[in-house]
Amino acid sequence: MIRAKNLVKTFTKTVQKNKKVEFNAVDGISFEAEKGEIVGLLGPNGAGKTTLLRMLAGLMTPTGGEVSVTAGSGEITGNEELKRHIGYMSANTKLYGRFSAREILKFYGQVYGMEDADIDRRTDEIIKVLNMGKFADNRIDRLSTGQVQRTSISRCLIHDPEIYIFDEPTLGLDILSSSAIIDFMLAEKEKGKTVIYSTHYMEEAEYLCDRIVMIHEGKVVCNDSPDNLKKETGSQNLREVFRKLIENKMESAANE
Amino acid sequence: MNNKLKIFKTLFLKELRDVLRDKKAIMMMVLVPVVVYPLIVLGSLMVTNILADDKDTTYDITVYNESTGLDARNLENILKENAVETNEEDGSKEQLYNVVFNVSDTKISEDQCKDMIGDKNLDVYLEIADNGEKVEVKAFYMESVNESSEAMDKVRRAVDDISDGIVEENVEKAGLDTDSFLNPISFEKKGLSSSEQIAGQILGMILPMMIVLSILISVMHPSIDLTAGEKERGTLETLLMLPVSGKYIVMAKTLTAALCGVVTAILNILSMSVVFGVMFEQLKASGMMDGVNIDFSSFISAMLLTFPVIIVTALFMSAIFMCFTCFAKSYKEANSYMSPVMMVLMFLAYGSMIPTVELNQYVAVVPVLNVSILLRDALNFKLDYAILLLVLCSMVLYSVLAILFLSKAYNSENLLFGDGKNAISLFEKRSNIKKGMSVTIGDACFIYPFVILVYLLFGTLIQAKYELVGLPISQFLILVGIPLAFFVYAKKDIKKVYSFNKCKPLSLVGGVITGIGAFFVAAILGDIIMKVTGITVNEGLSDTLTGFFSHNVIAAVLCVALTPAIAEEMLFRGIVFSALKDKVKPVCSVLIVSVLFGLFHMDLLKFFTTGALGAILCLTVYFGGSIFPSMLAHFMVNSISVIMAKYATEQMINTLNEPIFGIIGFGLVVIGLFIVKNSNKKSSF
Numbered sequence: 001m002i003r004a005k006n007l008v009k010t011f012t013k014t015v016q017k018n019k020k021v022e023f024n025a026v027d028g029i030s031f032e033a034e035k036g037e038i039v040g041l042l043g044p045n046g047a048g049k050t051t052l053l054r055m056l057a058g059l060m061t062p063t064g065g066e067v068s069v070t071a072g073s074g075e076i077t078g079n080e081e082l083k084r085h086i087g088y089m090s091a092n093t094k095l096y097g098r099f100s101a102r103e104i105l106k107f108y109g110q111v112y113g114m115e116d117a118d119i120d121r122r123t124d125e126i127i128k129v130l131n132m133g134k135f136a137d138n139r140i141d142r143l144s145t146g147q148v149q150r151t152s153i154s155r156c157l158i159h160d161p162e163i164y165i166f167d168e169p170t171l172g173l174d175i176l177s178s179s180a181i182i183d184f185m186l187a188e189k190e191k192g193k194t195v196i197y198s199t200h201y202m203e204e205a206e207y208l209c210d211r212i213v214m215i216h217e218g219k220v221v222c223n224d225s226p227d228n229l230k231k232e233t234g235s236q237n238l239r240e241v242f243r244k245l246i247e248n249k250m251e252s253a254a255n256e
Numbered sequence: 257m258n259n260k261l262k263i264f265k266t267l268f269l270k271e272l273r274d275v276l277r278d279k280k281a282i283m284m285m286v287l288v289p290v291v292v293y294p295l296i297v298l299g300s301l302m303v304t305n306i307l308a309d310d311k312d313t314t315y316d317i318t319v320y321n322e323s324t325g326l327d328a329r330n331l332e333n334i335l336k337e338n339a340v341e342t343n344e345e346d347g348s349k350e351q352l353y354n355v356v357f358n359v360s361d362t363k364i365s366e367d368q369c370k371d372m373i374g375d376k377n378l379d380v381y382l383e384i385a386d387n388g389e390k391v392e393v394k395a396f397y398m399e400s401v402n403e404s405s406e407a408m409d410k411v412r413r414a415v416d417d418i419s420d421g422i423v424e425e426n427v428e429k430a431g432l433d434t435d436s437f438l439n440p441i442s443f444e445k446k447g448l449s450s451s452e453q454i455a456g457q458i459l460g461m462i463l464p465m466m467i468v469l470s471i472l473i474s475v476m477h478p479s480i481d482l483t484a485g486e487k488e489r490g491t492l493e494t495l496l497m498l499p500v501s502g503k504y505i506v507m508a509k510t511l512t513a514a515l516c517g518v519v520t521a522i523l524n525i526l527s528m529s530v531v532f533g534v535m536f537e538q539l540k541a542s543g544m545m546d547g548v549n550i551d552f553s554s555f556i557s558a559m560l561l562t563f564p565v566i567i568v569t570a571l572f573m574s575a576i577f578m579c580f581t582c583f584a585k586s587y588k589e590a591n592s593y594m595s596p597v598m599m600v601l602m603f604l605a606y607g608s609m610i611p612t613v614e615l616n617q618y619v620a621v622v623p624v625l626n627v628s629i630l631l632r633d634a635l636n637f638k639l640d641y642a643i644l645l646l647v648l649c650s651m652v653l654y655s656v657l658a659i660l661f662l663s664k665a666y667n668s669e670n671l672l673f674g675d676g677k678n679a680i681s682l683f684e685k686r687s688n689i690k691k692g693m694s695v696t697i698g699d700a701c702f703i704y705p706f707v708i709l710v711y712l713l714f715g716t717l718i719q720a721k722y723e724l725v726g727l728p729i730s731q732f733l734i735l736v737g738i739p740l741a742f743f744v745y746a747k748k749d750i751k752k753v754y755s756f757n758k759c760k761p762l763s764l765v766g767g768v769i770t771g772i773g774a775f776f777v778a779a780i781l782g783d784i785i786m787k788v789t790g791i792t793v794n795e796g797l798s799d800t801l802t803g804f805f806s807h808n809v810i811a812a813v814l815c816v817a818l819t820p821a822i823a824e825e826m827l828f829r830g831i832v833f834s835a836l837k838d839k840v841k842p843v844c845s846v847l848i849v850s851v852l853f854g855l856f857h858m859d860l861l862k863f864f865t866t867g868a869l870g871a872i873l874c875l876t877v878y879f880g881g882s883i884f885p886s887m888l889a890h891f892m893v894n895s896i897s898v899i900m901a902k903y904a905t906e907q908m909i910n911t912l913n914e915p916i917f918g919i920i921g922f923g924l925v926v927i928g929l930f931i932v933k934n935s936n937k938k939s940s941f
Contacts, residue, residue, distance in 0.1 A: 059496060060669050083499040093497065094490035096270075098277040110266040111498045113259060155494070 001070045002056060002163050002194060003032035008064035009051050025051045027218035028065070033163075033194045033211075038185060040209035041198040042238075044246060048218040049198045050090065053167050056196065057088035071162040084112065087156030090167030094152075097141030101132060101151040104140070105158050112159040119158070126154045130184065146177030153181060164188060166197035170204065182208060206238040214242065216249050263500055267508035275478045275512055285474045285516050289524030293466060294531045301535065314354040315379045315407035320363050323384040325391040326418065331382075332357040334414040355410070366396065373398045379407035451550045456635040459555075463528065464608035464631035467521050467562075468624060471570050472601055474520035476594060478513040479577035484590035502666030503659075503698075510574045510659055517570030525559060558634040561644070568651035569627045573601070575658035576623075582665050608632040617713055620646040623654055642858040646712045653705035660702070692749040699746070700835035703739050704852065707827065710734050727815050731823035739831055754830035757882035763935040767876060767885030770928030771892025774872045776912070776921025778865040778893065783913040785864050809902060817894035825887045828853050828870060829877045837878070846874040869893060872925055879933035889928070 009026040026048045033039040043049050054060040056067055058079045069076040071085040095104055102123060109119035127136050130150045135143055140151060149169070156164060164185070170178035185195050185208060199205055205212060206226050214221040222229060222245055226238055235241045275281045317335065321328040335355045342349050364372070364381055372378035379401075383394040393415055397408040427434050449457075486492050495505060529552075536550065580597055584590035604624035607613050608631065615629045626647045633639055715730035722729060743750055750756070828849055836845035854867030869890075876886035900909070911917075 057497065059493065080499040080501070083497060086497075088497050090493070092490055093494040095494060096274060096491055097489065098274055103273075107266060107270050108498070111263050111500060113263065 001032060001034050002196065003068050004029055004052070004056060004065070005068065006030050006065035007052065007055055007062050007067070009048075009055060009060065010063040024063075024218050026055065026062075029215065029218070029220055030065075031213050031220065031223055033196050035162075035194055036189055036192045037210045038189050038195040038197070038208055040205040040212045041196060041215065042200075042202075042205060042212060042242060043198075043215040043221075047215045049215065050167055052215070053088070053090065053165050053196070053198060057086050057165050058082045059088070069163065084159065085161050086163050086165060087159070087161040088165045088167075089152050089156050089169060091171060092167075093155075095140050095148065095155065098139060100139055101127075101136045101154060104151065104155055108155055109158045114159065122158060122160070126157050129187075130154055131180065146173055149173055149177060150180065153184065161193075163194045164196070166195070168198055168200070170199065170201060178204070202237065202239040202242060212238070214245060216246055217253075221245050221249060260504070264504050264508060267500070267504055268511055271482055271508050271512040272515065275481070275516060278478075278481060281474075281477050281481065281516065284477045285520050286523065288473050289470045289520050290527045293470065293524060294527050297528070297531050297535075312354075313403065313406075314356055315403065315410060316356045316358070316377065317380050317382065317407060317411060318358045318360050318364070318378055319382045319384065320360045321382075321384045323386045323391050325386055326384050326393070328359050328384070330418060331414055334417050335410060338410065338414060338417070353410075364396075369396045370398065373401055373404050376403075379404045380411050382411065452554045453637065455550050456555070456558075456637060459532070460632035460635035461609055461611075463525075463635060464628045465605050466528065467524055467566065467631060468569065468605040468628050469602065470520050470524040471517040471566065472573060472598065472605070475513050475517040475570055475573045476577060476598070478516050479574050480581045480584075480587055480590040480594065482509045482513060483578050483582040484584035485587050487584070488586040496666075501663070503663035506578070506659055506662040506666050510571065510578060510655075510662070513574030513578070514567070514570040517573060518567055521566045521570065554637075555635065558637070558639070561639060562631050562634050564648060565627055565630055565644075568648055568655065569624070571655045572623055572651045572658075575655045575662065578662055579658050579665075582662060604628065615640070615643055615647075617643065617646055617716070621650040621709065621713070623651060626650065641860060641863075642712065645855055645858055646709065649705040649708045649712070653702070653709060656698075656701050656705065660698075689747050691747040692752075693747070694838075695743070695748060695753045695831055695835045697835050697839060699742075699748075700832050703742060704827075704832060707735060707738050708856065710738065724811060724815050728819040728823075731819050735823040735827045739827065753834050754826055755834060755877060755881070755883040759880060759882040759884050760935040763880050763882070763885045763932045764888055766880070766928045766931030766935065767888035768892055768928070769924050769931065770872060770876055770885070771889030772896065773921045773924025773926075773928055774869055774889060775893045775896045776917045777872070777925060778869050779912055780915070780918035780921065781868055782861060782865040785861060809899070812898050812902070813895050817891055817898050821887050821891035821894055824853070824856075825873070825883055825890055828856075829873055829883055829886050833874055833877055842878060846871050846878065849874050872929075875929055876932055879929055879936060881936050885932050 007026050007029045008024055010022055010024050012020045012022050029048075029052060031039070041049050041052070051060065055062050058067070067082075069082055069085060076082050076085055099107070105123045105126065106119055109122065110116075114122075127133055130153060132147070132150055132154060135147050135151075140148060143151065153169070156166075166185075169181050173181070182204065185197070189195060209226060211223065211225055212229060213223045224232070226241075229235075229241045230237070233241050233244050235244060319328045319331065332355075335357060339351060339353050339355055340349050341352055363383065369378065369381045372381075379397065381396040383396075385392050385394075395408060395411055397404040399405055424434050424438065427437050447454075486495070496502075498505075533552070577594065577597065580593045581590040584593055601624050604622065605628050607625040608628040613619065613625075613629060615626065615633055619629060620626045620643050630639075630644065630647050633643075711730065711734045715734050718730040718733075719726035740750075743753055832852060833845060833849050836848060840848070850867045850870035853870030853873075854863040857863065857866045873886045873890055876889050877883055880886065
């Protein structure tokens with residue numbers, strides 16, 4: 001289980017020359033994702049999704065609030081320990097082009113402190129599950145986008161984490177590649193893993209997620225199951241829910 | 257620790273593999289030293305050969321003669337004679353250049369002369385006239401035209417020859433002895449430098465700069481690629497998801513880039529040796545090196561000694577480069593950051609070309625310049641071990657500082673997500689430091705070179721000024737004071753750092769016995785090394801010591817024996833050994849401490865003797881679990897040396913060098929260590 005408690009991240013941005021303004025990219029967000037749950041993070045561009053996910057993954061230190069993770073035997077403390085239990089992937093976590101998928105998996109496995117025999121066994125498993133056999137020994141800079149994305153996912157899997165954090169994992173993929181990733185997430189959920197992921201594809205989120213957290217300008221707008229959200233807002237689908245909730249917010253902000 | 261070491265190894269191998277699969281890096285690493293440099297040298301050699309072989313030069317000389325004292329034909333003959341060189345051995349003749357000699361009936365004006373030289377119709381125009389008793393020769397030429405000024409030199413030589421002939425004739429006419437009259441003083445040069453020294457001097461001008469530059473070039477690409485390149489390719493965030501501290505990532509990167517530099521430097525040295533070897537053989541075959549015989553094996557020791565220098569240089573460069581490149585977002589941006597850094601480093605590398613820059617202790621702390629001059633001195637057979645140590649220490653210190661800075665940068669999210677311009681504080685805030693930690697290897701890596709640097713720079717000054725009292729002042733102030741200040745700031749557990757643990761009186765007795773034994777062992781070892789290798793004691797060093805001993809014995813014992821026993825023990829068996837003992841195998845930590853201790857004494861012979869001593873003292877701390885027995889042992893060794901130096905006769909010293917004393921000494925050491933170990937065991941129960 002992973003819980004965000006009142007998370008705040010403040011950045012300074014230079015507005016004009018020598019004039020700096022502080023703003024909260026993430027402004028007091030709290031939510032949690034249980035074992036065996038897929039939580040979808042929705043929000044317009046610049047809502048603070050990536051910053052939030054980076055803080056959850058331990059890549060960024062929050063300005064305020066805290067992330068607590070319970071995995072395996074209990075509460076996880078310390079950034080390095082946290083990273084051992086999280087598999088994080090985003091558009092910014094690219095892979096070394098001069099290595100093959102198998103080499104990448106071996107390298108990451110070794111740094112996670114796994115035994116060589118375990119790494120080999122797990123690598124074969126992953127390659128089978130993600131159907132990577134054809135290209136597992138080719139250099140990554142010679143692979144197609146879908147193949148690279150599958151390799152990226154395999155990289156998160158090697159240390160068998162309890163929590164997955166994916167930032168737009170299906171972005172720019174064809175239907176075949178993205179459904180492979182969706183199937184994978186569902187399968188992990190069945191195994192009792194926690195998945196938090198962000199996306200702009202509403203249908204996909206509706207199909208996959210047990211719960212939807214919508215954020216806008218660093219704040220949580222709603223946090224409920226897709227069905228409840230549709231009922232509450234009287235909408236046909238998630239796309240409508242999104243437009244109603246977010247557009248409301250934008251309009252009220254414009255009126256102020 | 258083992259686990260961390262394994263992770264570090266994995267990271268390092270990953271970076272290394274990444275670089276080795278990068279064709280650009282391989283090109284820089286191999287192409288420059290193996291192909292480009294030799295080609296430059298051979299090319300420039302060929303050009304000079306072509307220029308030297310040019311025998312078709314013809315000098316056009318025109319004369320207007322209205323003098324009766326000097327015959328123009330005479331001048332022509334001498335000019336043409338000078339153009340032919342006769343080999344003294346076989347009498348064969350060789351035409352060096354041609355002379356076309358014209359006698360003009362009319363004067364040529366200066367403007368006309370200029371035009372003719374410009375059109376290559378003329379090189380020198382001479383006007384010869386009488387002026388009373390003397391003959392006046394005016395030669396017109398153009399300094400800016402190469403052939404014209406060369407022709408001018410030939411004319412000058414011919415005129416001097418004629419002039420000499422006339423003087424000689426006159427002297428003879430006056431009935432004097434021409435030889436003693438014209439050459440009252442004979443002068444003969446005799447160069448004493450060996451051929452190796454001359455070759456070393458020439459190599460010393462070029463080779464250091466070449467080596468330093470080749471390291472610079474080969475380190476640059478991986479430094480940029482592994483930092484800014486990684487950021488550009490977007491793999492940095494992936495890497496930072498790993499549960500490892502930024503420190504390991506940074507060290508793996510710096511070591512990888514440094515390794516590239518070391519490989520290049522070695523390739524460079526090998527390829528240049530081949531080039532010089534071939535050149536030398538060719539010169540020998542063409543008979544230009546008659547009587548010169550260079551024993552190249554005499555340079556091997558210099559090359560071996562420069563090996564550690566190459567390593568620290570490569571490390572320094574990669575660490576410094578990365579400090580700049582890690583803030584760039586792309587390879588291109590990093591390249592532009594690198595240009596000013598490169599300029600400065602290249603300028604410093606040219607130091608070896610300037611013969612007036614000497615390697616004193618101040619130059620020795622200027623990075624890159626120190627290395628360049630040190631390599632030159634090594635090739636000139638002028639290597640000073642104290643300076644070598646100073647250079648190594650200062651370079652290591654700068655590298656450690658740069659790596660510290662870098663690991664801060666890699667732990668900071670500013671580097672990853674921000675614009676990277678926000679300041680990164682080098683040292684941890686004091687409020688964030690945990691209290692009572694023991695000393696780490698990182699701390700020791702920083703403190704040891706820093707302390708040694710300050711000690712070599714200022715300690716020697718203090719010792720020169722205050723003589724006997726200078727030793728305790730400098731040792732306590734620098735070797736003890738500086739680390740202590742650091743530890744107080746870092747809230748370290750002083751007792752743990754220095755192993756100030758209680759010990760049984762019996763283990764103190766063990767320390768005394770070990771010390772006495774160690775003295776014999778060191779003395780015998782020194783004697784054996786002196787006899788086998790011919791290395792002798794540095795005379796300056798023993799003079800200072802004798803100077804010390806002319807003082808009161810008690811004062812000498814206090815200053816020369818007691819001070820180092822406390823101060824040096826605290827630095828070496830305290831800080832350095834504490835840092836190592838839990839993290840490295842005992843054998844390795846003892847070895848490292850004794851090498852550092854040996855280096856500290858700045859003398860080749862003493863390196864071995866004090867190194868052995870350092871090992872024994874280390875074992876005393878290791879078995880005793882406290883620093884006091886080893887302090888006592890150190891004090892025993894020093895005070896016996898002091899008393900021996902003052903009172904012992906030559907005969908006594910010779911007797912001491914009998915092998916039996918070595919065996920007794922070794923026995924005493926074993927017994928002493930046994931006592932120390934046993935009494936420690938009892939106290940722990």
